[in-house]
Amino acid sequence: MELESGCFSFIYIPYQVHRWVNYESMLKECLVGRMAIKPAIPKDYHEEKKVLNGMLPKSQVSDTLAKEGPSSPSYDWFQTDSLVTIVIYTKQKDINLDSIIVDHQDNSFRAETIIKDYSYIIHVGLSHEVEEDFSVRVVENVGKIEIVLKKKETTSWKRLGHPLENHNSLIPRKDTGLYYRKCQLISKEGVTHDTKLFCLMLPPSAHLQVPIGQHVYLKLTITGTEIVKPYTPVSDFLLSEFKEPVLLNNKYIYFLIKIYPDGLFTPELDHLQIGDSVSISNPEGNFKTSQFQELEDLFLLAAGTGFTPMVKILNYALTNIPSLRKVKLMFFNKTEDDIIWRSQLEKLAFKDKRFDVEFVLSAPTSEWNGKRGHISPALLSEFLKRSLDKSKVLICICGPTPFTEQGIRLLHELNFSKDEIHSFTA
Secondary structure, eight states: OOOOTTOOOOOOOOOOOOOOOOHHHHHHOOOOOOOOOOOOOOOOOOOOOOTTTTOOOOSOOOOOHHHHOOOOOEEEEOOOOOOOEEEEEOOSSSSSSGGEEEEEEEEOOOEEEEETTTEEEEEEEEEEEEEEEEEEEEEETTTTTEEEEEESOOOOOOOSSOOOOOTTTEEEGGGGGGOEEEEEEEEESSSSSSHHHHHHHHTTTTEOOOOTTOOOEEEETTTEEEEEEEOOOBOOSOOOSSSSSTTTTTTEEEEEOOOOOOOHHHHHHHOOOOTOEEEEEOOOOOOOOOTTTOOOOEEEEEEEGGGGGHHHHHHHHHHHOOOOEEEEEEEESSSSGGGGGHHHHHHHHHHHEEEEEEEEEEEOOOOOOOEEEESSHHHHHHHOOSSSSSSOOOEEEEEHHHHHHHHHHHHTTTTTOOEEEEOOOO
């Protein structure tokens, strides 16, 4: 049975239910993934004659959504002999390269811009062929996104193309469905006895940067059935001078994944050969880096591969939060052999005096001198000490569902407020 995937529990095995079975908890474990939704195309989106200089009238963006959500974005397009530039005007100032996801396959071009809890979608069948590679630029202070495509032929385009599903629409993110692209397995290497670091490469025709604290779904076809599981991407290495590599066209995504020998999904993933394909979805999650604003104390509680969201959080907090006084990680595992990136964590604690890590083992050997047991009031009350009496605190928690639920309950008992706690659970 496959019980753990970063912060999620997923399985796809039919059960025989008896009177004594807690079927509610079992049903939670039957979740394979969110169904991709394909909303109908509004009637007026096929009226290509309304396009003037590449810009569709604002009336074609749903008035209801525009009133409920952010200001209605718009787009335009321009061309030279060799290039086509699509410009998206988001009217937001917190837009960055994480906010835009671009895919083009054959002549289908799709750009999804994340604006708060909404997605603004440009989706067209291009009127002419373009090269696979392209560039994306964001002008953050005005919220403008420029996507530059390379023409295959130096032909003057009379139009950008014809509208496809959800073109020029502003949709709640929960209603957009999952959009996948095929990625190539570049490498996999052992980290612990049962955990591996997988590196997947995006296709040249895609731009995707997963925001901190968010996850994606990996999809494989197993015995004729598509199976999906959620995973949180990590940095390829915990120590990178506390900074992520500045690569605007970074094509690599890394995952720390525990392999379950009797599982349905992870053995198939582990059996893939270098060069094989895995499909990756658009990001999901509600973690926002605005929670770090003026933060003074950051406490991280992780169990097993629940450590994965903490990797990028650690890097980001230590690099970008000048108000930060203390970052502490309490990392729960069964044995010493289960501790992911132990040496990296210890080196980080040595290098940055703001960071401290404590390992807690539930099944240690007699030689273990560290903390023992499971998450408890005694462990937490000692661990969660503020640097100042009224310092601003954020506590992030992730692990198997029982660990997270118990942890949140104990945190409330210790008088931490809902706003001070963020859980990475399904």
